[in-house]
Amino acid sequence: MKIVSQIREPIEREMELFEEKFHKSMSSKVALFNRITYYIVNRKGKQMRPMFVFLTAKLLNGEVNERTYCGASIIELIHTASLVHDDVVDDSHKRRGFFSINALWKNKIAVLVGDFLFSKGVLVALENKDYDLLHIISNAVRDMSEGELLQIEKARLLDITEEVYYEIIRQKTATLIAACCSMGACSVRPDSEEVESFRRFGELCGMAFQIKDDLFDYGAEKIGKPTGIDIKEQKMTLPLIYALNQSDKEKKRWLINSIKNHNKDKKRVKEVIAYVKEKGGLEYAVEKMLEFKDKALAILDNYPDSEYKNALILMVNYVVDRKK
Template sequence: MKITEQIKQPIAHEMELFEKKFYEAMSSKVALLNRITFYIVKRKGKQMRPMFVFLTAKMISGGTINERSYRGASVIELIHTATLVHDDVVDDSNRRRGFFSLNALWKNKIAVLVGDFLLSKGLLLSIDYGDFDLLRIISVAVREMSEGELLQIEKARRLDITEDIYYEIIRQKTATLIAACCSLGAASVNPESEDVEKMRRFGELIGMAFQIKDDLFDYTEDSIGKPTGIDIKEQKMTLPLIYVLNNCTKQEKSWLINSVKNHNKDKKRVKEVIAFVKNKGGLTYAEQKMGEYREEALQILSTYPASEYKDALSLMVNYVIERKI
């Protein structure tokens, strides 16, 4: 059994029910909108976000969840989908997970409007049922994701990112959404308890490890045995590179910065950068940091009693670090 199937097993029933509820939450009187939302549902990914919501809720409640848990999962999925649709427009991207993006099929104007529609649907779903605590958690996440993206754009122009700024960017851009899922799960079954903050931190730690793992993919072999170097080509500052920039000679530093800024399309030069980062211990350092986040996340889990939901969350922590894609 694939590890993702194993993680999903204790909440298989909830995930099935969630899909129906999520599709209902997206419905509209406008035929064009329904056609587009049907397309969105059809191309769904691994659905990690609702999985986090349900596993956290069930671990904390001892196995029962309520309508608030389903609404929380639907709201986060609606709002997350809205941000993805808008991202594709911002990045002028034509594909997402092997499917055409909405803007590629229906043009930017429609894609932006669909994103707005999904966002308002998410907000209304919370307001209609008075789930203001859940709405606050999600709204903070959306604000932080936008700030993280803008902070990255601001810093990337100068390639002067310190390790602390890098952590702040990935905390906002990537970790804040997983943190919101886990705190949502806790808040849906045990509002205003210390579990809400504990699980927020747990999700944040997983998100940090997840992003560092993504950074490492740039330096590891792809399916045809070649390091990808995509981040270098896009001038993205990742942890292995930041570490090496801060731990090499002045001469090496200016060569690195010059390579990333001015020679990022030169395959031979990108290969040299990858080799240099590896030799200077950049990957080892990033792996060590990722391991620290994993340990702290597992430490939080260890404070909860044994259950299949806790086991699934432990699997999820390890999956994030050991995944191959």
């Protein structure tokens, strides 16, 4: 957490004020909603996404404004809503070591809470007439939904190529981090080239972030996520796709059969993990992850040195070096 504190340091004041505004944006006249949102707020994560918004704005402008706070709130509301819905879709009862909303209040209430948070995110933009920010987040939500559906469709057929994999993670994960950075830029430099430039920066960070997540499935670190969970869920990740591409017909058949029909067999899942490692799948995924990281850092090279630029460089490195 020391690195996260270092990243946050140049925007500490803004983050504290943001948290106050964010709490207010979640309020409801219904006591049950307030009880649930209070629970959500008290188990918040590292808040990397609002940090991307503020650091981008400060890098470009030296200052933030009311639109930057609005953008950060929209992002966090939509992100929180998507996590609540994800837990329902995945039938997951834990998140970050805490019980999920659906575990405590059941699926019906969890879906309604997610809907409530989505609508709050849209209303924050509309009430402030920040239509350009609303446009950015609406595109991101569309992409996230399409990415999830594309992954489900491909999991059924297991015919995923490396190109399709990149498209899935671009939509599913990278698009929201891209939205954070383009919102930060748009809040202080609307209609400038920087909006697209930082959208691309965020997208590259998000691609590296998801590949790192995929690597955790191979037991590189103890992160509280059981090894092989992606295989059990028939998710085709980059190490696995690479191993498939390096295999002869017989081994390919064995791999696909293992994932399709034996994904709950612990021994077989261990064999698949061992085979992917043996074929160099992890090294290949690390290489690709670092390529995305380097492309993101190259965008920052175009800007003068500052504490905000340094914090963003730290953030990019943290994405690929994190232990969970």
